[in-house]
Amino acid sequence: MHGTYRTFVIIGGGLAGAKAAETLREEGFDGRVILIGDEHEQPYERPPLSKDYLTGRADRGSVFVHEPSWYARNRIELHLGQPAVAVDRARREVRLGDGTRLPYDALLLATGAEPRRLGIPGTDLAGVHHLRRLAHSDHLRGVLTSRAGAGEPLVVAGAGWIGLEVAAAARSLGTDVVVVEPGPAPLHAVLGPELGAVLAALHRERGVTFHFGTRPAAVTGRDGMVAGVRTEDGRELPARAVLAAIGAGPRTALAEHAGLALAESGGIAVDASLRSSDPRIFAAGDVAAVGVGGGGPRLRVEHWANALNSGPAAARSMLGQDIAYDRVPYFFSDQYDAGLEYSGWAPPGSYDRVVFRGDVAARTFLAFWLREGRVLAGLSMNVGGATDAIQGLIRDGRPVDPDALADADAPLASLTAAPSPRPCPCPRT
Known part of the structure; x- marks a missing residue:
């Protein structure tokens, strides 16, 4: 003691x-x-x-x-x-x-x-939500369940992780969803266009509508309640509620x-x-x-x-112990029946190639972001048990044969020669 x-x-x-x-x-x-x-x-x-x-x-x-x-x-x-x-x-x-x-x-x-605020007219109306606290989730669930199927959509500002997860949750509760995103695809700044397209297709199949390349310009209301969203490109979107999911x-x-x-x-x-x-x-x-x-x-x-x-x-x-905190960034997401795990960090511009292993159409695959053959990041969709091997490749920091990386019969652990974890060579979020 x-x-x-x-x-x-x-x-x-x-x-x-x-x-x-x-x-x-x-x-x-x-x-x-x-x-x-x-x-x-x-x-x-x-x-x-x-x-x-x-x-x-x-x-x-x-x-x-x-x-x-x-x-x-x-x-x-x-x-x-x-x-x-x-x-x-x-x-x-x-x-x-x-x-x-x-x-x-x-x-x-x-x-x-x-949570970051939208900073546009109308955000003081009842029905504008943020999601960070337990009370926020309680309130939002009440809105989504009380009028499910009423035909008035939830408008989500932002197609990041929170925006997409809430979109999936809302659709599972029977609420229509419209997502407004300034980028060209979901999670473009994190996953790039290759995986952004996969996620866009996943959500569109479940009935989500996307408006890319624009932002909300104002939230419109009626009797103090949210009634719609006006976008920067002039669209008038009806809404029963608005979720600001533009980061934190x-x-x-x-x-x-x-x-x-x-x-x-x-x-x-x-x-x-x-x-x-x-x-x-x-x-x-x-x-x-x-x-x-x-x-x-x-x-x-x-x-x-x-x-x-x-x-x-x-x-x-x-407590005075000798600590060197240097872990490979990792996060997970569940959207509908898709389980995603992501390790590393490779925003657009940092990589020169994306290699897939598995069946992308069936959404059972691994994806790797490479620069000069070195693995910067990796994502699994509905493939369990791959995270440790992916992080090993990132830490190893040496070039990997892209053909072997794409070959589902080549064990990932065999592609790295690192005997023990080394400092993560990738930038972090």
Whole structure:
């Protein structure tokens, strides 16, 4: 046991914060652990909010990281529904909205991200939604189920992961969906045109209508309620509700006001140990901008796996362990009957070739993004068990024979000679 007279404070009631608290106890820290969340809910995971929880296939209890009694059993002090409003680095205190001051010996900022607003006329109308919190998902599900089949569509602004997942959920509930996206295809900035076309076809087969190359210019209303969306190219789209799914920005206000260094790409600048410019303050999850090896830029990863892994890594670093956080970016998505897993990062312009393995028409395949024969990223659609091998190819960083990569009879593990994981050579989100 160690740390009896120390206090560790965690700000953030999501997966990263909850897993950090869990790790502190697992590693033998017996001091005071305080977890602060600005929602009244205990820490929960966010992926179900746009998937099974939104459709009603998963119950409320399934989204929470721990059962309610776990926090008391492990002596985790919860301050819920009470936002942290300031960090006093000189006094080593966190001030809450009600004036409470909490001392800390080490502080973890796991404040996450906040949905970006549309910033157009009409967004104050009832029926304009964002999706980041449990209450958002509850409200949106009520809208989708109360008038399913009424012929008034949900208009989704943005064809990113959240937009597509909500589109799939809404269609499964019988709601018509129209997606407005400025890019030429879904997820163009992440997957490029090759996979964007596959996803567009998947959704069109289920009845989703896309309008590419344009944005919402205004939300129109009637009696204070959403009635439609006017796009920049002059379309008038009827709507019963609008979802803003145009990305999220890191919640860095606390860090900024405390004078911590921020990364040019957004987020709190941290080193490989997830330590900020203040040696007693750490950051994890969506808000942390981790340095890429070799002096590269600090970039953020806004996905579940990063929260799952960076929270525990930050906790161990707070305890003084030698930590070098450098994982291959990974995320997953479920849309209709398609399960997708993506590793690495290869936006358009970073790769020169996409290689497919399997049956693209049947949507049972792997895809690899290559630059000069080196695998930058890989995606599986309805193919299980491939992620470790894909990440091995990315970490290996040596050219791979594209023909062997496309050959379903050639084991992926045989295409890399790396005896052990190496630092990820790819840029990160």
